[in-house]
Amino acid sequence: MKYLMIFLFSGFFCAAASASAAEDFEFFETRIRPVLVKHCYKCHSSAAAQIKGELVLDFRGGTRKGGESGPAVVPGKPDESLLLAAMKFNSFEMPPSGKLPARIIADFEKWIRSGAADPRDKPPSAETAEATWKAQLAVRRHWWSLQAPKDVTPPKIDSEAWSKEPVDRFIFDALQEADLQPAKAANAETLLRRLSFVLTGLPPTPEKVVQFKKAYAKEPESAYAALVDKLLSSPHFGERIARHWMDVVRYTDTYGYEWDNPAKGSWEYRDYLIRAFNDDISLDQLIREQIAGDLLPEPRLNAKAGVNESIIGPMFYHMGEHRHGSSLNFNGIHQEMVNNKIDAFSKAFLAMTVACARCHDHKLDAVSQADYYALAGVIMSPRWTSRVIDLPGKYDLQIEKLKELRAAIQHKLADRWKADxxxxxxxxxxxxxxxxxxxxxxxxxxxxxxxxxxxxxxxxxxxxxxxxxxxxxxxxxxxxxxxxxxxTTVASFEKPGFPERWVWEGDGIKHGYAPHSSALVSLDGDSLVAELLPRGYHTHLLSSKLPGAVRLPPLKTIDGTFISLKMRGAEWSGYLKIPQNALQTEPPRFFNPKLKTPEWISVGDSDHRNGVTRIWTDFMTSAMNPHFPPRTGAAVAAGERLPAKDNGFNKRSYFSMTEVVAHDKTGVPADTLxxxxxxxxxxxxxxxxxxxxxxxxxxxxxxxxxxxxxxxxxxxxxxxxxxxxxxxxxANDANAVADVGELIKQYRQVESEIDFARTANSMDERDFPTVDYALNIRGDVYNEGPKIERRFLEVFDGKQNVHESKGSGRLELAEYLSSPNNPQTARVFVNRVWYWIFGRGIVATPSDFGKLGAQPSHPELLDWLARTFVSEGWSTKKLIRRLVLSKSFRQSALTTQKALDVDPNNTLLHHYAMRRLEAEAIRDNMLAVSGRFDPKLYGHPINPPRYSQDASKRLFSGPVDSHGRRSIYLQMSIMDPPKFLVCFNLPDLK
Structure with missing residues (x-):
């Protein structure tokens, strides 16, 4: 344990500073460097054809030295920094293309004021970059966190009277090395409150306090173990752990930026997590689902909840801010999506800052710029779109009955017309x-x-x-x-099925094919049928509740410059052009509900614009539209607007597709009468x-x-x-055709048994061309280098495991991450759980195990926990049970002066650290003790109380207590999160 003593006297004093440095460098890499690259490097970098004003901004020394006019950046002194003055147009006016947005200028002012952290210690050299990287990787691959967890035996300790549990033996051994002793055990009431808050986020009731104190006085060990098991089985346990994980993945109910559009089905992902942690679904399964749940050969079906759990998992990719705006900028917008997802993915599952390699090889860790773009191809190859999460075949019985009844109604009514x-x-x-x-x-x-x-x-x-x-x-x-x-005819639907590489989804399409004229049964009123539908696909053939989507491949894969489709739809069905998965850059277009016959819809090939490699169009009912509802006012059909308060829940919606043609010039086929x-x-x-x-x-x-x-x-x-x-x-009413009237009643009754589809934004890569990303030189999306094959990080033998499958590689990535042989995943997760339980991780920076992160305080304990976690089936409940049953967790918060002198930060855990409740737990505690707490689980997000409402952004105010629901159910709007929670420690939702 010599290492531990060295750590005590040299390492832990730097932990806070190290975390702060990591945050400063991350701010530079994500908010400062990309702006310099995009707006300044052309004239002020080592590679510039002519360096203007002798100012070089592509390394730290250059910014400090400045150019002909003096230092460009003076750390801590924004008023003396000429770079900031030029950006503000106070002296020089830079960049010459126009003044940068105020938020970017504010970022630079914040960066300079906080010390202008900048890891670029040397000017870049393209000639030596590759050789330098190989040498760096050879060294960096030996970093502690990249090694497989060691097979460690818990130490033997002198005093087994304190505890024989392995966790306690590691803790006690480290304390002995420092000549310290653990604190005494906390009393019964303290343990009850601690456990209640740690495992459920809720306080114990006064009755439970009395009951536990009595039981603990008689049989402390058995009473405590029973309490642990009871709280682990509480439905509120899943809410508590889910909320922790939601912080990690940047959970939001909206996409942020100016219009803060709803992120469809985000609450389904939240409920998915709650169910998963309550049911103790193994972490390796949850990893596979979140990375590639739509690709699993055996998805996890939850009959009780009525959903396909696995396909909800990839909603993970949709968390956080996704910009929208002019399609002229969708390359940049889509690259921000890439960066956000790589950052969230690598920190959540690997505790690595891979996003720092967007513009260059990582300055400190074993991540190259090529790694970044190889991973980008994996993440961005599939379509980011909306998927049905209902159990497959959920309404098969009703659908088959509707088919029988519709056929009978059509036959009887046609015979009556024929006889007239x-x-x-x-x-x-x-x-x-x-x-x-x-x-x-x-x-x-x-x-x-x-x-x-x-x-x-x-x-x-x-x-x-x-x-x-x-x-x-x-x-x-x-x-x-x-x-x-x-x-040229592409599809006339003489037979069921779509052209090659067209993808369909939803029972509305699956059961919506009409080979000949087919009666559409009227669902209300006196009419028996609403109309006859022609040959083709009609999502409402049986019920307008049934969802449907038809997804075209990128147009470059289809013969012809244009595709025109003969279509008709209503109730906010429509189509959406999606460039590079930037699904919010183009507003949805909605079918005209007043049309009585189909019209031709043309989709042009605009791939040539701005270097876009993939653009496609989805036709869908409102439930299947990943961008529905769009910003307030953008949903317009035949002059009617979707009300601001309407988020698209429970809407009948349908469309028909009866013919498809391809052509090279604008225009649509003429009606041949x-x-x-x-x-x-x-x-x-x-x-x-x-x-x-x-x-x-x-x-x-x-x-x-x-x-x-x-x-x-x-x-x-x-x-x-x-x-x-x-x-x-x-004849078309029950009075005129009496024998059909009864069939209509039956039809309407069966149709009423079908609920509206549950959908969530997820992934779909069926029959979809994958993409290898071009390395963006210096992170500039308009300065592309070589394409990088899709793979995982090179340090994990990524180059030897190039994804050769026809798919994106997400499934391979998911299998690797959930493999016991992966050194990162289990270690990262058990450290997070330790942090959730003890208030500080064994590695104090749970999202950064790299060079700028903290070193583990108990490396052998971390390895033992990781290996044990895997061997016990990746069970979160077993892991947490082990930790909270430990004597280390049960210590009191009292300590000694000696312990504070030796270990002032309590890194060695010589007492249980006092912890401030999180923002959500503070609010939930208030509700619980007031008697207004509603323990109901799941459901749509609830509007928090707001000072004012903004209908243009769907920001509405809810009751002060939000109907007594837990904080986890409050709407997490990026642009306007719940004010009460922001007052405390709600994480940055971006």
Whole structure:
């Protein structure tokens, strides 16, 4: 234990300073260096073609020395720093392209005032970079945290009377080395309160205090162990540990930046964590789920909760701030997403600051710039989109019943229409009664035909008919010729299925294929059917509650510059163009709900803009839209706006897709008026008289009815029958068709048993081209270097394990992270748990095990805990039980002067450190003791009380006590987090 004594007298005094230095360097790497690279290096770096003003800003010495006018940066003195003055346009005006945003200038002022921390000790040299890195890596790979945990035997201690438990033996041995003794055990009431807060975040009730004190006085060990087991089995245990992990992954309910849009399904991720920790799901499983839950061959299905837990896990990637804005800047926006995720991922699972290698090789740790971009390819290859989290087949019984009932309704109703006679007479009477409205019909509409015939006489009806037929034939032939020369059919849906590499999701699509004209059952009112749907896909064929999405591949993989789709939709269904996974840069476009027939939607290939490598379009119901709702006011359909308070929960939404074509020039296929083919296409001459004309028209409609009744109805048949239904010329209510009315009631009852889909933003890489990221020279997104193959970090043999699978490599990454052979994962997690239990980690910097992080106070204990944790099945509850049962945890907070002199920071744990409750626990404690606490678990986030509301950003105020719910259920808005929690120690949500 010689190392420990050296540590005592030289190491722990630096721990706080080391953590502070790490934060300062991280601030420089994330907020200062990228700005210098983007706006200053072109003229003021060692590689500049001409260094202007003799000012070099690409290393520390250059900024301190400055140029012709003096020092650019004077640490601690922003008023004397010429760089800041130039940014403010007080003297020079830099950069020359225009004044930087105020927040960037504020960052530089903060950086200089705090000492201008800058790890760039030497000017960069491109020629020697690779050789230098290899030499550095050879040394850095031996860093303590990169070595496999050692197989350690707990030390033998002189006094086993204190404790025989392995954890205590490590602690006691270190105390003996320092000639210290552990504190006495805390009393029963203290232990009860400590355990209650540590394991549940809630105080014990007065009744529990009395009960435990009595039990502890009789059998202290058994009473204490029983209390531990009871609290571990409390549903509030999962809330407590989940809240800790949410801090690690930067949990938010919004995406931040200016509009602070909702992060769809973030609360489902929160509830997923609560369930997981309550059920003691092994950490290796949780790692696999959060990194690649959508790819697991055997996902974890939770029948009780009714969800696919595994697919919720990748919501992890959606935590934290995601910028939005002009699509002209989406490369930069998307690179910020990459940086945020790499930073969160590497700190959460590896306790490494990989994001510091975005612009250059890490200055201190075993992470190269190539490592950063190799990992970027892994993380950003899949689509970041919304996924259904309901159990697969959740409503299969209802869906099959709806199929049977719909078929029966369609059959009976079609037979009734088929049996009806006198349609010609009905049409003639209807035309006479609606003469004024028919005058307004357009030449291509059915109404125009009826008006022309109604106005004709026996003498001229043949001529009128012939003129209509001739004009139709001429128009149709020209349009057919034009369409044939300009458009190539991609999908006509004669058979179910989508083109190659198109991806679909949701029961609305799975069960929404119509091979022929199909009845859409009316879900309310007196009508039996709402309309007939043509051949194609219709998410609402059975129920508009069923979700659906069709995801196109990047357009560069499709023949043609444009794709046009014949579509229709309503209730906030629409489509979203997504460049480089920056899903908030383009506003969703919504289908016009007032349209009665499908329209052509064109999607252009804009990949060439700004060097974007991948851009694609998703068509989806509102539940499947990862960017729904968008910022207030952006959701507009046919002039109607989505109310500001509407977050898109529980909305019926649907769309239809009936045809797809590709083309090289703008424009869409012209309507070839196929519905008139049976009427005019036979080549017959004009009718001899008016009655004959009406008979032909009646027969025309009846032929469509017959084809529909025989299960062969086409799009034109659906169009004609829908016209008849709209004009109420076909029987379509329960009174007229009594035997169908009962079937309709049954249909509506079964449909009511289907709940709205539960969705969350997650990942999807099915049939999706992966991407190897180009190394951004100096972190500049517009200055690309070589592409880096997707892999893990080189220090973990990443170069020998290049991801050769067709996928992103996330599954391989997840398997490596959850492997017992990985030196980092278990060690990092047990250290976090130690921090949650004792208030300080064995490594005092739980998110940084690197050179700027703290050294472990008890390295052998950390290794023993990590190996034991893995051998016991990665069980969080077993680990925590072991720790809280230890005598080390049960010490009182009282200490001695000698202990304070030798170990003032209590690094050796000679007493249990007094701890301030976290912000959430303070609020929860107030609710609990006031009697207003609501113990209910799970659910949508609750608006906290706010001084004022801002409907434009969906910031609404809730009741002061937020209905008594725990703080974990309060809405965590990045731009306006709960004020009460901010007053204490709520983490930075960014």
């Amino acid at each position: 006679s006198g349609l010609a007479t009905s049409l003639k009477k209807w035309a006479a009664a609606n003469e004024e409205s028919l005058k307004k019909s357009k030449p291509e509409e059915i109404g125009h035909l009826l008006h022309q015939i109604a106005q004709a006489s026996d003498a001229d009806v043949s001529k009128v008919w012939t003129e209509l037929a001739t004009k139709w034939k001429t128009t149709r032939a020209a349009r057919q010729k034009s369409n044939t020369g300009k458009f 196929d519905e008139f083919a049976d009427l005019y296409g036979a080549g017959e001459g004009g009718p001899d008289n008016i009655d004959a004309a009406w008979q032909r028209i009646g027969a025309w409609f009846e032929s469509s009815i017959n084809r529909h009744a025989n299960g062969q109805g086409n799009e034109s048949d659906a169009q004609l029958i829908n016209w008849l239904l709209e004009q109420k010329l076909l």
